[in-house]
Amino acid sequence: xxxxxxxxxIARFPEQCRRAGLKVTHQRMAVYGMLAATDTHPTPEDxxxxxxxxxxxxxxxxxxxxxxxxxxxxxxxxxxxEGHVARYDANLTAHHHLIxxxxxxxxxxxxPGPVQEPQLPAGTRFRVSHCDxxxxxxxxxxxxxxxxx
Amino acid sequence: xxxxxxxxxIARFPEQCRRAGLKVTHQRMAVYGMLAATDTHPTPEDxxxxxxxxxxxxxxxxxxxxxxxxxxxxxxxxxxxEGHVARYDANLTAHHHLIxxxxxxxxxxxxPGPVQEPQLPAGTRFRVSHCDxxxxxxxxxxxxxxxxx
DNA sequence: GTGGCTGCAAAGCTTTTGCATGTTC
DNA sequence: GAACATGCAAAAGCTTTGCAGCCAC
Numbered sequence: 133x134x135x136x137x138x139x140x141x142i143a144r145f146p147e148q149c150r151r152a153g154l155k156v157t158h159q160r161m162a163v164y165g166m167l168a169a170t171d172t173h174p175t176p177e178d179x180x181x182x183x184x185x186x187x188x189x190x191x192x193x194x195x196x197x198x199x200x201x202x203x204x205x206x207x208x209x210x211x212x213x214e215g216h217v218a219r220y221d222a223n224l225t226a227h228h229h230l231i232x233x234x235x236x237x238x239x240x241x242x243x244p245g246p247v248q249e250p251q252l253p254a255g256t257r258f259r260v261s262h263c264d265x266x267x268x269x270x271x272x273x274x275x276x277x278x279x280x281x
Numbered sequence: 282x283x284x285x286x287x288x289x290x291i292a293r294f295p296e297q298c299r300r301a302g303l304k305v306t307h308q309r310m311a312v313y314g315m316l317a318a319t320d321t322h323p324t325p326e327d328x329x330x331x332x333x334x335x336x337x338x339x340x341x342x343x344x345x346x347x348x349x350x351x352x353x354x355x356x357x358x359x360x361x362x363e364g365h366v367a368r369y370d371a372n373l374t375a376h377h378h379l380i381x382x383x384x385x386x387x388x389x390x391x392x393p394g395p396v397q398e399p400q401l402p403a404g405t406r407f408r409v410s411h412c413d414x415x416x417x418x419x420x421x422x423x424x425x426x427x428x429x430x
Numbered sequence: 431g432t433g434g435c436t437g438c439a440a441a442g443c444t445t446t447t448g449c450a451t452g453t454t455c
Numbered sequence: 456g457a458a459c460a461t462g463c464a465a466a467a468g469c470t471t472t473g474c475a476g477c478c479a480c
Contacts, residue, residue, distance in 0.1 A: 306478075345470060349470095365469070
């Protein structure tokens with residue numbers, strides 16, 4: 133994402149909080165700012181470590197609470213993974229994910245046309261709210277580092 | 282899956298173990314038999330509870346070890362979910378999943394034609410080993426029980 | 431008989447919860 | 456000032472680990 137777009141999102145965030153009935157605190161701003169500025173899909177621990185610099189008093193428990201609230205209000209999404217550690221994504225535009233089985237890195241990917249939003253077979257009794265496509269495999273860096281592994 | 286196919290899979294399982302260098306134990310047979318006979322994508326706890334009847338001495342730790350080995354040998358797959366509890370699937374045929382946000386139930390779904398195995402945009406530096414499509418939403422039963430919730 | 435497997439128990443890690451204190455509005 | 460949010464610490468939940476004894480081969 134471009135820097136300008138990130139700045140814009142962060143500038144709009146206080147208004148989003150108020151609409152959702154959430155108070156605008158330093159902690160919430162720091163968590164949102166960190167997530168909006170990255171595309172690495174951080175864990176709660178990652179977020180905590182990153183914002184301890186500017187906000188040394190923040191606690192990991194608060195980070196968990198904030199991430200959970202933000203997800204419930206739709207400010208960010210949790211990425212589905214097989215691992216048992218949560219990973220978050222503040223990019224709400226339509227996209228899917230590449231998950232490297234070697235290094236664990238998660239990258240965004242946009243698919244062309246109709247594949248981006250697949251349809252269920254006609255007659256399936258299920259109302260879809262959202263669809264995730266996960267590509268598991270090896271990223272370019274890992275494939276280059278150990279071609280045959 | 283038909284009952285005959287399940288029986289067939291279970292009958293072939295000892296041979297699969299031997300090829301993988303794993304000894305054929307009652308515990309492994311019980312875990313595999315339970316998973317092959319269901320399409321509910323059980324958690325380790327589910328597996329443990331289900332096989333305590335026939336095998337009262339089994340421990341939860343052993344179930345975890347066995348599930349991990351089976352996954353590494355490709356006898357079953359772990360389903361990607363946002364939750365932090367592992368769920369397993371012994372159905373290795375090409376299919377994807379419907380995940381109900383209300384009741385947590387996971388159902389199998391087969392998609393028509395090319396959508397079943399989407400391709401990455403040309404030039405993407407990523408070697409795909411496997412692709413998961415997850416449809417999040419509400420299942421038929423939950424939609425019927427509380428239409429507007 | 432031997433090597434691998436199981437059962438048990440303890441430990442590890444992530445996440446949730448409760449409550450007194452502090453902050454936003 | 457009232458309501459909500461934070462920080463701390465304890466607890467809960469899931470999973471892994473270590474090891475002595477047991478079992479498949």
